[in-house]
Amino acid sequence: MTELDACLxxxxxxxxxxxxxxxxxxxxxxxxxxxxxxxxDFALSYAMKCNPNPGLLSWLAGRIEFLxxxxxxxxxxxxxxxxxxxxxxxxxxxxxxAEIAEAIESGVGELILENLREAIVANRIAGEIGxxxxxxxxxxxxxxxxxxxxxxxxxxxxxxxxxxDSAEQLPRIFALPHLTVxxxxxxxxxxxxxxxxxxxxxxxFMSIFRDICEAHDLxxxxxxxxxxxxxxxxxxxVPLELNKVADGIRAELQTFCAEPRFSDTRLILELGRYLxxxxxxxxxxxxxxxxxxxxxxxxxxxxxNNHLPASGHFGMVIHRNYRMHRVGGGEGEEKVNLVGxxxxxxxxxxxxVALPPLDEGDxxxxxxxxxxxxxxxxxxxxxxxxxxxxLVEGQTYTDISRGGFMSQFTSF
Numbered sequence: 001m002t003e004l005d006a007c008l009x010x011x012x013x014x015x016x017x018x019x020x021x022x023x024x025x026x027x028x029x030x031x032x033x034x035x036x037x038x039x040x041d042f043a044l045s046y047a048m049k050c051n052p053n054p055g056l057l058s059w060l061a062g063r064i065e066f067l068x069x070x071x072x073x074x075x076x077x078x079x080x081x082x083x084x085x086x087x088x089x090x091x092x093x094x095x096x097x098a099e100i101a102e103a104i105e106s107g108v109g110e111l112i113l114e115n116l117r118e119a120i121v122a123n124r125i126a127g128e129i130g131x132x133x134x135x136x137x138x139x140x141x142x143x144x145x146x147x148x149x150x151x152x153x154x155x156x157x158x159x160x161x162x163x164x165d166s167a168e169q170l171p172r173i174f175a176l177p178h179l180t181v182x183x184x185x186x187x188x189x190x191x192x193x194x195x196x197x198x199x200x201x202x203x204x205f206m207s208i209f210r211d212i213c214e215a216h217d218l219x220x221x222x223x224x225x226x227x228x229x230x231x232x233x234x235x236x237x238v239p240l241e242l243n244k245v246a247d248g249i250r251a252e253l254q255t256f257c258a259e260p261r262f263s264d265t266r267l268i269l270e271l272g273r274y275l276x277x278x279x280x281x282x283x284x285x286x287x288x289x290x291x292x293x294x295x296x297x298x299x300x301x302x303x304x305n306n307h308l309p310a311s312g313h314f315g316m317v318i319h320r321n322y323r324m325h326r327v328g329g330g331e332g333e334e335k336v337n338l339v340g341x342x343x344x345x346x347x348x349x350x351x352x353v354a355l356p357p358l359d360e361g362d363x364x365x366x367x368x369x370x371x372x373x374x375x376x377x378x379x380x381x382x383x384x385x386x387x388x389x390x391l392v393e394g395q396t397y398t399d400i401s402r403g404g405f406m407s408q409f410t411s412f
Contacts, residue, residue, distance in 0.1 A: 001328055008281060008327045011390050012363050014397055017285035018302025019388035022056060022370055022400075026279035031063060034275070037246035041253050042269040045089065045224065048074050050272030050371035051280070055391050055400025057081035066109070068270055072099040075108065085109065089136065089224075091185070093158040101125045104133050110222070112136045112185050114160055119173045126178035136224060137173060138185040139163055139212065141204050147197030148189030148228055150315060160186070163208060167215070174216055181218065184209055187226025187270060193237060195244035198228055202249050206256050213261055220265050229274035233368045234320045240274075273371035280370020282307050282387075283327070284349070286362045287341065296336045298358050303340010304347040306387045308377040310366050311340075311349055321350040323367040330356025338364065342382050 001009070011021045034044065045066035048057060052074055057067075058081040067083050069075045070092040078088055090103045091112040100122050103111060113119045113135050126133040138160035140153040152159045161169050174181055186205045192198050202225060209223050232239045256262055284302040291297075304311040312319030324338075334357055338350035349366065358364070379386060391398045 005327050005329065007392060008283060008363070008365055011392065011397060012283050012285070012327065015388045015390055015399060017283045017363055017387075018300075018306050018385075019283045019390055020369060020374055021281045021283060021390045021392060022051075022053075022276070023279045023281075024059060024391065024393045027060075027276055027370075028063075030275055030279065033242055034269070034271075037242045038250075038269065041250065041257070042225070042267050044275075045268050045270040046275065047270055047272035048078060049375070051276055051373070051375055052077050053375075053389055053400055053402060054081045055389070055398065056276070057083065059391065059393075066268060072102050075103060075106065079106070089185075091138065091187075093160075095121075097121050097125070104131060105129060110134045110136045110182060112138050112224075113173065114138050114158070116161070116169050116172060119176060119179060123176035123178045132178050132180055134182045135173075135179050136183045136185040136222060137161065137170065137181060138187070139166060139208055141186065141188050141208060143204070144189040145197040145200040145204075147192050147194035148201075149191030149230065151189050153186075153188035166212060170212070170216060181216075183220035183222035183224070183265070184212060184218075185224040185226075185270075187224070187228075189226070189228045191230040191273070192228045193230040193232065193240045195241055195248055198240075198245050199248040201228060203252065206252065209262075210256075210259075219261050222266050222268055223262075224268045224270050227269050227271035227274060229271055231273055231277045231368050231371075233322055235323055275371075277368050277371035280368070280373060282310065282366040282369040282373055283363050284338075284340070284366065286358050286360050286364070288360060289358065296334065298336045298338050298364075300338060300340055300349065300364065302384075302387055303342055303349055304344075304377070305340060305342055305379055305381050305384055306377055307349065307366060307369065307373050309372050310369070311347065313346065314372065314376055319348075319351060321353045322369075324350065324353065324355070325365055325367075326356045326358060327363040327365050332356055341384060 043065040045068045046064045047068045049070045061082045067078050067088045085107040086109045089110045089112050090108050093114040140160035140162045144151045144154040284300040287301050288299045308314050310322045333354045335352045335354050340347040389401045391400045
């Protein structure tokens with residue numbers, strides 16, 4: 001049995017299935033790789049929307065410089081997990097007035113303004129409580145290179161101020177007396193496995209940052225680069241070569257930082273899935289096997305309700321199986337359909353996936369589940385038990401489950 005399978009087996013035996021297992025050693029390795037590749041060029045910001053588990057947040061608090069939150073609920077979770085509000089930035093296109101007020105009153109580091117409305121509301125609120133609030137302006141480029149899984153610019157989008165509208169809207173933001181524009185933010189594409197596309201995207205960022213800062217005589221304190229770094233979810237995906245990204249853009253970043261306007265600017269790489277996605281595994285136990293009209297169906301105790309992305313309903317146009325394996329290995333191989341426990345035909349974790357023969361009580365591990373797994377799933381649908389969440393640090397297994405009203409009924 002591999003070291004990984006020994007770890008997953010112990011987690012399943014101790015805590016049952018369905019469950020998520022997060023391996024801190026894998027996160028530490030990824031952190032070391034990122035810092036080695038980019039050196040001092042970037043500080044890091046964790047986009048907690050990908051996994052807001054409080055136990056994981058607490059563990060990350062001493063390892064990452066900044067936290068990116070996308071709701072007031074996330075800011076509260078971050079604070080409870082030990083993050084100072086001053087280390088957080090608050091992004092998202094639908095901030096409600098009450099959220100903006102609470103963020104400012106709590107001492108959030110920066111509001112990331114997605115539109116002019118947010119700027120006007122934030123200015124009014126800051127003025128009413130006698131503060132001047134630091135803000136970053138999010139910009140939406142006119143294009144995103146090919147190779148990104150999700151585009152948040154280059155087309156109609158709710159995210160940020162379209163670069164075409166910046167000449168008209170940005171002066172109005174700069175003129176607001178209770179806001180201080182301390183920098184700019186761009187996150188225009190996600191889940192890219194092509195180093196050349198990521199480098200091209202960063203060049204677009206730097207060009208926009210130069211133009212906007214010159215136009216408004218801004219010497220920014222912070223410039224946020226949305227990382228876009230992808231992970232190999234599916235069989236056949238080629239993992240991203242991070243060193244090719246760093247080698248392809250390092251000289252241009254250094255030239256950029258040497259320009260007088262940016263000599264004191266802190267560049268920030270905002271990332272989530274690339275940091276923790278591959279460090280997480282979703283464990284689902286086999287409840288039963290059914291032969292149906294020439295196909296073998298494996299019914300599991302956790303499915304779409306626990307892992308919507310693996311079921312193909314989180315942005316996929318055509319379902320592609322996640323990488324997965326039978327915990328403990330096994331001889332031979334058969335193609336099976338892997339389904340969950342829900343009373344709906346769309347609760348399917350895998351179609352015709354090749355695995356060693358499975359039987360009741362076996363456990364399947366779904367890879368790349370550390371990010372956008374449980375947090376993106378309809379856990380209340382049909383009121384099944386919440387899955388456990390387990391943080392593994394060396395030989396220590398800690399239950400960091402967020403739980404719920406039926407969590408005591410998890411099984412193995």
